[in-house]
Amino acid sequence: MNAYYLLAVAITAEVIATTSMKAVKGFSTPLPxxxxxxxxxxxxxxxxxxxxxxxxxxxxxxxxxxGIVLVSVAAFFIYGQKLDLPAMLGLGLIVLGVVVIQMFSKTAGH
Known part of the structure; x- marks a missing residue:
């Protein structure tokens, strides 16, 4: 299987796990x-x-x-957590960094 599909699964699982942390209140919330x-x-x-x-x-x-970007998006929709302009610009730079790695790095294993 393509490693990038597995990486997408890893990212999705991590986002679900990290986003669920806020809902964990000890052992009284077993699903989160x-x-x-x-x-x-x-x-x-x-x-x-x-x-x-x-x-x-x-x-x-x-x-x-x-993961950082998607957890921020999930927290906005699930918990109503808003980001200010500097936070959104920073997240945009993170996405840009990932795009640069994927498009231009010979190290990325394409």
């Missing part, structure tokens, strides 16, 4: 807790598979960068 545990387990499992093909630095840059 399960989403955190299972989400991170899937994310790291997929990352282990991805780094067999894509260099670890590139994998981590894409995974963490897109």
């Amino acid at each position: 807790l399960a989403l955190v545990i299972v989400g991170y387990a899937i994310a790291f499992w997929m990352l282990i598979l991805v780094v067999r093909t894509i260099p670890v630095g590139i994998t981590y840059a894409v995974w963490s960068g897109m």
Whole structure:
């Protein structure tokens, strides 16, 4: 399977897990807790598979960068957390950095 599909699964699982953390209130909320545990387990499992093909630095840059942006988007829709202009500009720069890596880096394992 293409490593970038596995990376997309890892990013999705991490976003679900991280976004669910806010809803965890000890053991009284088992569904969010399960989403955190299972989400991170899937994310790291997929990352282990991805780094067999894509260099670890590139994998981590894409995974963490897109995770930051997507968690911010999810928090906006789920929790109503708003971002100010500097935060949105910073997130835009993160996306731009991932795009530059994907389009121009020979290290990205294309």
